[in-house]
Amino acid sequence: MTSSTPRRTVLAAAVAVAAGAAVTASAGPAAAAGGASRPKQAPKPVDNRAWTSHAQWRSGTANGVRAVEGRRPGIVIDAPAGSTAYTDPHTSRTATWEYATWTSPRHRCPVPATEAVAHWNAHTPTGTWLQVELLGTYTDGTATPAYVMGRWTAGDGDSDIRRTSLDGQADGKSSISTDTFAIDTPAAGLRLASYQLRITLYRLPGSRLTPTVWRLGAMASDIPDRFTVEASTPGFAGELEVPRYSQEIHKGQYPQYDNGGEAWCSPTSSEMIIEYWGRRPSAADLAWVDPSYADPQVCQAARRTYDYQYAGCGNWPFNAAYAATYQDMSAVVTRLGSLNDLETLIRAGIPAITSQSFLKTELTGAGYGTSGHLMTVIGFTADGDVIANDPASADDAAVRRVYNRREFENIWLRTKRYNASGKVVSGTGGVCYLYWPARPTAGQRKALAAVGIG
CATH class of the missing domain: 2.60.120 (Jelly Rolls)
Incomplete structure (x- = not known):
């Protein structure tokens, strides 16, 4: 699920729920004249x-x-x-x-x-x-x-x-x-x-x-650390048709790139969204891959995102940079404030890659625990639960999962958690990768702007 190399031992600040709390401006001329002062929106964290x-x-x-x-x-x-x-x-x-x-x-x-x-x-x-x-x-x-x-x-x-x-x-x-x-x-x-x-x-x-x-x-x-976040209210149901790829079928393949597929959650997720937007490596790009391997494009993504110092494929900007090597693609690393932000993006046709860590007991149906894992959010059920393409699956057919909304939101957005030994460790605080066409539709531009991407 993750790289075997430790990283980010301190994640002191991360995103909180961007609740949009308003503060009242200081009284000015309007107030002195008996008028109400206009509320000023607090800066987003x-x-x-x-x-x-x-x-x-x-x-x-x-x-x-x-x-x-x-x-x-x-x-x-x-x-x-x-x-x-x-x-x-x-x-x-x-x-x-x-x-x-x-x-x-x-x-x-x-x-x-x-x-x-x-x-x-x-x-x-x-x-x-x-x-x-x-x-x-x-x-x-x-x-x-x-x-x-x-x-x-x-x-x-x-x-x-x-x-x-x-x-x-x-x-x-x-x-x-x-x-x-x-x-x-x-x-x-x-x-x-x-x-x-x-x-x-x-x-x-x-x-x-x-x-x-x-x-x-x-x-x-800059957001204070916390173990839990406020629950959001479901606001959208729908699902995007995103290709499904398992990292697990690549176990043992090309171990020089972070011990093979077992640690390829980030490039596997990246490849899913790259192909969702109609891009993929050429036959020449994939000529180096053993022809007996299924989904060779995942091997290509792992090789092209590999960070030789980190000794892994999970460098966040390197994954975004790889996605942007495809024709007319844009990519960023950001933090979002709640699942409502993801709903805004999914509604506009933009899937997202989220980073989270959790115990096996904290995400019902996952079947594993992880100190750090990337998966692709592709939609929401009528009840508001999260539909994710989870690369930590036995095969491609098993990649689509439905996860409990409250559980998913908390493990993704929190900044502190307890590991299996009871030690306090860090969470990612809502980190995600966003990939989209360099010439997005008006609706996509509006959705991106709504989550702080210009």
Whole structure:
């Protein structure tokens, strides 16, 4: 169900139910004149900011890159800013790379955050790659280090680096765990007040190839920890026809990618939604897979999402980035506030991949417990229960499950839980991946905006 590699030992802040509680504004002229002051909506505890338009790309600081227009605006290498040597820690190969950078305007978090996760959508031809950094400012006015949030390329050939996160980054106030920036001691009150994202595009010297970046963003959040969440009221019934794939049938296949299929919940879920949108790997993409293996596209997804530092396929931004390598696909990592948010998306035709952890007794019908697992939510029953494609199933035919609404919502949204030993450990707090066409319908745009995705 999960990677055997431990991750995110501290998830101090996560999303709560976005209840939309209103607060009353201070009395102003209207109140002084006897009129009622208008209620002011409290900021949501999750902020997902992204740069995607030509104007937004032009608003950043470019050093060797240029913004390009078209159906899908982005940035590319124009004239490299310089060159640098990089020794790949996973191959020990040292190579020289030309590079160019783009730095976003500073974004102030509407609610100062305890966690942040970056994401990007890009095309990286063989012999090119990119690095994403977060440059933050704390609420005490000091600056974070330039934290590397990922070094990524779509491929893994001889001319490519190995995709990697970078643990061990810390300054005594915050640290990086795989793909997540986290304040070390949230109870002390320190928060991330604002940040910039810097992306560096690399290519082999003399090459005319370039990465193309279409989306760069981050999700920042701050919600107190809790063991239970408020129950939502069912508001929609319906089901999307999403392909069903089991990770379990891949046990023992390609153990170099996180011990084979037993740990492939994230790429298996990603592949389901990629194919729901009509995309899939080509025959050439799958030529490396043993022809006797069923569902070879799941093997491809595992290989292309594998994080060589984390030694697993569960890196959240790497999964989103993989989905966006398919034609005209967009993808983000975010947190949602309740099952009503998922209902909004499903109603618009957008399935979601949710991350949760639970004991075997906490999710009726699952038949297993897990310290972390991804599955695809595809609909809701008339009673409001969750219809999920759960890759932790014996075979493809068994993937569709119906889970109790209250149980599912709590194990997904909580930030703290008890494990089988009675120890308090963390929950994901509503983490999910969202994949959708780069040119969504008006209804899909509205649904995405309703859950904070622009």
